[in-house]
Amino acid sequence: MHELSLAQALVDTAVRHSAGLSAGRIVRLDVRVGVLAGVDVESLTFCFELASRDTPAEGAELRVEVAPAVGRCRACGVERTLETSSILPGWTSFDPEAVGSCVCGEQAFELVGGHELVLMQMELAGDQSSGSGSA
Numbered sequence: 001m002h003e004l005s006l007a008q009a010l011v012d013t014a015v016r017h018s019a020g021l022s023a024g025r026i027v028r029l030d031v032r033v034g035v036l037a038g039v040d041v042e043s044l045t046f047c048f049e050l051a052s053r054d055t056p057a058e059g060a061e062l063r064v065e066v067a068p069a070v071g072r073c074r075a076c077g078v079e080r081t082l083e084t085s086s087i088l089p090g091w092t093s094f095d096p097e098a099v100g101s102c103v104c105g106e107q108a109f110e111l112v113g114g115h116e117l118v119l120m121q122m123e124l125a126g127d128q129s130s131g132s133g134s135a
Contacts, residue, residue: 006039010051031063031064032120036115041064060122067113070111071110076102080109
């Protein structure tokens, strides 16, 4: 279960940033997880509770936003959300027939979003500070 190592990385990043701000406690983390990142959100939430024990993040809320798969047309640069059913095994390419054509008529899409795991912001006790970083 790689969610435990991801949760630990989120906790470590949040604790490091909060220490630099001399904050006492981390109240909430807002995380963006791509639909193609291979992360089970329920498992990540459970593992976050474990990883945050005995840290300034213990008891913090983990809010997860699931980011869609995004493709960009190589011909004209237009980006659009892709259905995950069009993504082929390996999560790096897609079925052109399932995706269809771009508004410019081409079928030359590349995946540019949906693999991310990003700590977007955090709320600290008695403070509305935010920090960002990748884990």
